[in-house]
Amino acid sequence: MYKIKTYNKISVKGLDRFDRAKYEVASDINSPDGYILRSHKLHDETLPESVKAVARAGAGTNNVPVADYSKKGVVVFNAPGANANAVKELVLTGMLLSSRGIIRGMNWSNSLTDMTDAGEMSKLMEKQKSQFAGSELMGKTLGVVGLGAIGSMVAETALALGMNVIGYDPALSVEAAWRLPSQVARAENLQALLSRSDFITLHVPAIDATHHLINEESLKSVKAGAVLLNFAREAIVDAQAVVQSLDAKKLGMYICDFPEPVLLNRDDVYATPHIGASTAEAEENCAIMVADQLMDYLENGNIKNSVNFPAVQMERAGSDSARITFCNDNVSGVLGNVLSVLADHNVNVIDMVNKSRGELAYNIIDVEQTPAADVVAAIKAVEHVITVRVI
Ligand SMILES: NC(=O)c1ccc[n+]([C@@H]2O[C@H](COP(=O)([O-])OP(=O)(O)OC[C@H]3O[C@@H](n4cnc5c(N)ncnc54)[C@H](O)[C@@H]3O)[C@@H](O)[C@H]2O)c1
């Protein structure tokens, strides 16, 4: 029986993927084999030794101490792209809200509670409406910082609305580059993007390199009146610097998914409470994706969409074969030494795969018979081996 501990509200559609004959799934569980979570922060928690994998039902993994878990051989999964459409739609909403007098206009309408005559109200409205006039998105320039799953979708939608789109992404993957519409112009650097954009939208992960990417210095480059949208992470933007720029009438508006005390009750800030991925569809997509990935890892050792381990998949060699998986420091000789252990114990290898990523290597070895406990112990004792499983 595998045990899965859940944190946060995980879609039932995802949890229902776990066959309850093989899995116990609960928020309160001892010695779990795996976690499924959303934004719950794991940095200050002790990880039980039983945990083999952590599945983040979402995109950002900055709430997981990934480097620390890598050293322990714990696989961290996420759900790339599974909530991208939800975020894209909210970014689009933010752009529309910031360019038209929607919120101020609605607030004004709702303030007319003393009026009882519809005709009078209509007359007043026609007289006052010019103060809520806005501008159109068509023809404006959108700068997209980070052109991954969300950034590329936002870029595509903006193009469809008749906007000009420029993008900046120094770490763009080949796969993401293929996805990108050819009309997206490339900005050489962040400053060039900021100086040309009417709207700037951020879609980068929260990592050291992106901490306060938008700060007092970078805000000097924005066009007067530009709108900044941050549906990525709080840490990417220095909110204090944003407020100063807004007060100086440099930045026009700040639309974000991360309220901070300094941002509250301002007409030029709209801050939603981290609801970018909070749609039924996105929650389902994410939960289903990570549940499937977690099960395939626990039952077969296969790894897909991990943020710290290489992608590794291998068909089972046969129904009566056994599978050994192990991860190790990515140094030479470890696989050879493990194979020597198997040879010394007359364990015949049928098929195997070995892949590495950064400082880690991961291996799946199918063997003719289930290895005895002393064989597993001998593999574990090989220098640089971190974890071993027989499944
Ligand atoms: N508000 C929400 O609810 C919500 C929902 C989903 C994702 N997010 C956040 O959005 C982020 C992006 O999500 P995604 O699904 O598009 O991820 P992704 O991994 O598909 O894309 C991120 C992109 O950022 C690029 N990048 C990395 N460092 C960069 C830098 N310094 N400058 C410019 N580009 C850089 C990468 O190359 C990649 O193309 C997530 O990491 C998460 O923090 C927030």
Ligand SMILES: O=C(O)[C@H](O)COP(=O)(O)O
């Ligand atoms: O990185 C993400 O996927 C989002 O920030 C969503 O977070 P949530 O799952 O807590 O809504």
